[in-house]
Amino acid sequence: MPSPLDLLEPIVRDVIAPAAADTDQQARYPRAALDALGAAGLLGLISARAVGGMGRGLAEAAQVVERIAQDCPCSAMVLTMHYCAVALIEPHAPEAVRRAIAAGRHVSTLAVSEAASRSHIWAPAGTATPADDGAVRLDAHKSMITSAGEADSYVWISRALAGEGNTLWLVDSRLPGLSVPARFDGMGLRGNASSPIVAQDVRVARADMLGADGAGEQLKGMYLMPYFVTLIATTSIGLMQGALRRAIAHVAGVRFSDTGSTLADLPTIRAYLARAQLRADQARLLRDDAVAAAAQGRADLRMRLLQVKAAAAEAALEVTDTAMRVCGGAAFRKDLGIERLFRDSRAASVMAPTTDVLYDMIGKALCDEAAPSPERTSE
Ligand SMILES: Cc1cc2nc3c(=O)[nH]c(=O)nc-3n(C[C@H](O)[C@H](O)[C@H](O)COP(=O)(O)OP(=O)(O)OC[C@H]3O[C@@H](n4cnc5c(N)ncnc54)[C@H](O)[C@@H]3O)c2cc1C
Structure with missing residues (x-):
């Protein structure tokens, strides 16, 4: 096979x-x-x-x-x-x-982010309320959903139907009441159809609930997070390889007529590329370790999942910046393909959980580990 x-x-x-x-x-x-x-x-x-x-x-x-x-x-x-x-x-x-x-x-796709809760994806404002006909009514203003209006279904998050917490739903994208009010015209990832989705009195069945009511965050932690952060990180990792491949081909292939040497003959250019490759490889190794931690159910899995997307997203910003720099003015042209990857690289760090939110979570985890036990607080 x-x-x-x-x-x-x-x-x-x-x-x-x-x-x-x-x-x-x-x-x-x-x-x-x-x-x-x-x-x-x-x-x-x-x-x-x-x-x-x-x-x-x-x-x-x-x-x-x-x-x-x-x-x-x-x-x-x-x-x-x-x-x-x-x-x-x-x-x-x-x-x-x-x-x-x-x-x-x-x-299918994930319909999580909302205009009201912004990148705080753990706190949706969108509601699920019991309707008279025994169905459930969904109302929300989702902010930027990849494959909006293109996917067959949305995995949708709302506040719980009853009580505290969030709830996940499988929503047929053709249901009445769903609309995509604006076409995505982004700086990067321009083909993604990452448009808003408005849900106004959308009727779903209780059977469309994924898992239990109010268990959304628990289910996201268990099933979604390993895929979500690792694969967004992986998009950044592939993108870095693509940018470096194109940059190296360019600098090795163009010559100065006065000296006959290539851009790659310049030690400064080689050092920039070396640092960029190192950054890309560090991100890939961390990603591989996150995948291994998930497969083995390791104790450090949570920390690896917090780290992997932040590390790769930030590395991609630097690596694509370097690719632009070493290729000079030529990189401004679309035919090299580097400016496209440079623009595409900007998304991952602001896609929720954003890098800054992840830094805060990692910092909290580190400080909580080091926090004094109650009997030592007087020291
Ligand atoms: C190309 C693209 C595709 C997307 N696709 C999807 C999708 O398929 N599904 C989906 O659900 N969403 C998707 N999103 C939305 C994404 O996940 C985020 O919700 C969105 O990018 C956040 O934008 P915002 O303007 O609301 O950010 P804001 O929340 O306004 O953040 C602005 C800044 O404040 C910082 N910040 C916010 N809160 C904190 C905090 N607590 N601590 C520290 N810093 C903070 C952020 O890091 C950021 O730098 C997509 C976004 C993009 C760009």
Whole structure:
């Protein structure tokens, strides 16, 4: 049986890479990429074999996202959000939806961020209220949702139906009351359709609830977080490789007519590239360790998950900046492909949980560990 990467390579070569510049310039949703990934079974990569999926996990999802991100971070982020949604759908949703995903006929995404709660994704303002007809009414103003109006379903978070906490729902994207009021015209990841979604009196069934009412944060921690932070980090990691590959090809290939030497003959350029590669490799090694921590259920998993996205997102800002610098004015041209990756790299650090929120969480975890025990507080 071919590996996921063997299945992916011709899709990247023939479909994703050739369309990447157009996806960016026209802000075109990468539908052809998703169709090809679906036909190869890769939309069902982490779906269980029992429903026709490939039954793979986070490690293989990271391989696939990383390879795509080298050429089209936009397609990689759309797929990331699909895999994140599937991580919550698999343990909780009806078999028909799971089979459709495994068969490559259904794209899903995460509808979490809201205009009111901004990047505080643990505190949605959107509501779920019991309706007269026994259904549930959802109301919300989601702020920026990748694949808005394009996905078949949204994994949706609201306040709990009753009591405290948040609740997850599987929402059919064609339901009446859902609208996408504005087309996404972003600086980077322009093909992502990361538009707002408004839900006004959207009726879902109680059976559309994923897991128990009020258990949203617990379920996110258990099923979603390993995929969410690791795969967003992986998009940054693939993107860095793509930027460095293009930058190295450029500096090795262009010459000064007066000396006959290339840009790569300059020690300063080589040192910039060395530092950038080091930064990219550090992020990748941390990502690999986060994947291993998740697979082994290690005690340091929480810390690794807090670190992985912050490390990769920040590294991508630096590495793409270096790629622009070493290629000089040529990098401003679209044909090098570096300015596209530079723009795309800006998203991960402000996607929730944002880098600054993660720094705060990591700092809290470190300080809580070092906090004096109650009997020592008088010292
Ligand atoms: C390209 C793209 C795709 C996206 N796709 C999705 C998607 O598919 N699904 C989805 O649900 N959301 C998605 N989002 C939304 C994303 O997850 C964030 O919610 C959103 O980017 C936050 O923007 P904001 O303007 O509300 O940030 P704000 O919350 O206003 O943050 C502004 C600044 O304040 C800082 N800040 C905020 N709170 C704190 C804090 N407590 N401590 C320290 N600093 C803080 C932030 O780090 C940031 O620097 C996407 C965003 C982008 C850019």
